[in-house]
Amino acid sequence: MATALAHPDLISLAAGFTDHATLPVEEAQGAFRRLLKTSRSGQAALQYGTTAGYAKLREITASRVRRLDGGDEEERYRAGRVVLTNGSQQLLYMVTEALCDPGDIVLVEDPTYFVYLGILQSHGIAARGVRTERDGIELGHLQSILQGLERSGQIHKLKLLYVVSYFQNPSGVTTSYQKKEQILRLLRRYERAAGHPIYLLEDAAYRELSFDGNACRSALAVRGAADRVLYAGTYSKPFATGARVGFGLLPEPVLRTVLHIKGNHDFGSSNLLQHLLAEVIGSGAYEKHLSTLQRHYAHKAQVMFEAMRKGFPRAVQFVAPRGGRYHGAEVPGDVATGMKSRLFKAALGNEVLYVPGGLCYAEDPNRRVPNHQMRLSFGAAPEPKLREGIRRLGMALHELMDKQVLKRPRPAVTVY
């Protein structure tokens, strides 16, 4: 914020929010007109709700997730398993509070959603990073961490693994369904040693923001594992970030504790917003808006990708994501991207801002925090600014990396 104020011409590729142009003003207008048309429907929406949330939206939510999973089994997609929250953020917070004590350990992806690291820190919970590859975390690394925790007598402190499973923030990576199955199987094997369930907290915030409307099934669909999956979803990003309605699908014991916590936090989210969401989903406006959004972001992602190909040095690596809001980019290991790095300052000098990758890594004593990645969002900035922002960042990269190359020690000459 302070940075933005000091640099009025700044192009932010850091902010992850929706761009203004896509916000569903007419859809919301229509929905409120219908909702508030009669005293009866209007009064119902303007009255207190319940702690778990508006029954109709809980039903819509459960059956929507079931449909996305192509599921026919009813139990795990029961409306009674749904809690509606103030954005999915509140769900992440409450689930963590429900399951963890200070001193506990939570496994996260390397890199992960940095706001969740803040939640862990505020609860005095240690985060351990699991390395990731193209289709999610590396199972071998997960296994070695689990073994290590068992060997060192710390496995009882492990309550959950947190995965941002679709078009990840910050990397853009999607966890494959097969990997979810393998993860759940692996976690289950350590439950006896832990003495309690080890949950997979699946943050599906970006699930509906695929570019082509397709995304793999969630961990809820894994046979025999629904009692170990804490599913976090949201309507904020697919509909309107200003409305902030998120949700969880949770197994019974966790749900009960979460509802108790929510009772203390705020005894239920705004009923009016929940009626709004039920109305826009019920009328079909949500679905229509969503496909506009998908096309819009697919295009912006493409624009940014092309600009990166054109403007970045060849040594910078990045892959085109298939949804979400982010390109993860990686510069060579000898170029730092952190807030004190020359690159960050050069970028700021060129009036462009990115999120340093280092912020997205847990403070894990077992490795150094990598310092050569960037999160670049095509969310907030309009198309011309995306192009210009990447051009400016490219200039900073070129300037620095070309210099850097000169300063690198020449490779030793090998005499054949």
Add this chain to the structure above:
Amino acid sequence: MATALAHPDLISLAAGFTDHATLPVEEAQGAFRRLLKTSRSGQAALQYGTTAGYAKLREITASRVRRLDGGDEEERYRAGRVVLTNGSQQLLYMVTEALCDPGDIVLVEDPTYFVYLGILQSHGIAARGVRTERDGIELGHLQSILQGLERSGQIHKLKLLYVVSYFQNPSGVTTSYQKKEQILRLLRRYERAAGHPIYLLEDAAYRELSFDGNACRSALAVRGAADRVLYAGTYSKPFATGARVGFGLLPEPVLRTVLHIKGNHDFGSSNLLQHLLAEVIGSGAYEKHLSTLQRHYAHKAQVMFEAMRKGFPRAVQFVAPRGGRYHGAEVPGDVATGMKSRLFKAALGNEVLYVPGGLCYAEDPNRRVPNHQMRLSFGAAPEPKLREGIRRLGMALHELMDKQVLKRPRPAVTVY
């Protein structure tokens, strides 16, 4: 809830919410029409907000509280001191989390808002009850508690005193301005012994719900004390409970911590609801609705009061409140009102529900929880149901108390 389902003809004098008829359907309709009329204003409302809240509503809130206090001094009513929350409940939760550690002590009124007792319990904080009289807590008792804590070396555990200052839930009592001054002076005297500030958490949830539009000044107005007052207010009750916008006016160090906590909870309340409130207040619709509400509840309180005078045994004590949603009633000490009492069961048998006063008392080792009060709300039930509910409760009281009198030992005969 379970009780209500099992008794379909039940009249609930327990629920504290607004009655359906007063909910501002047209006002909300008009406000959304104006807000969502142009892309510009609509997009601003549908976008993410900030953690502290919508700047315009923070300003409106600060100047509104200043006006209610008849204040001319600017600093303590600065918009920068305001945080907007999910109902005032979230503010109460966050302030308590910000200031207290498990094992700490919070002073509350005897009786107090029972949901706040839940918040304390969830944080492992001990509550101590301060006796109350017609104009708020008994200063003598407060002083003796403070002395006791100092003597026993526990005063360092005391971080705040929680007071529901206007038309209290559950008693209907209002704390006088003079008493607020005296409380703040007294707390300040123990800060040296405590080694830190001792705050007054003023829950002003019912402030705007006076019957005649008048209410005394808040503790913020006390000279030289604004740095010790945590003011919690809400727009939910005066406007729409389904909208859930609350707020706090806080001194800097507490505000900073609360914003950090809110960043973890949900990184900001729904921007759309905050724009709604700014719009209805700005347009004057809020004020107009509020005076309708005040007249409406003044009338309902009167109806209930008359019904109580007519239907209750003379030994039942109650006073007419001048605002809020509640009549506190007290039966003779040998009649219990708790959930397992014969009265509660008899009331339920007569299809009427009240909140047992015992639920509104902290578990304080220094006294037994009183068990002969009832909270009777004129909030939710429409007028005919209020009359009928009180009639039914009166029947239960009569039946029980008339029997009770017979069973009481005859007073010893005194021979002159």
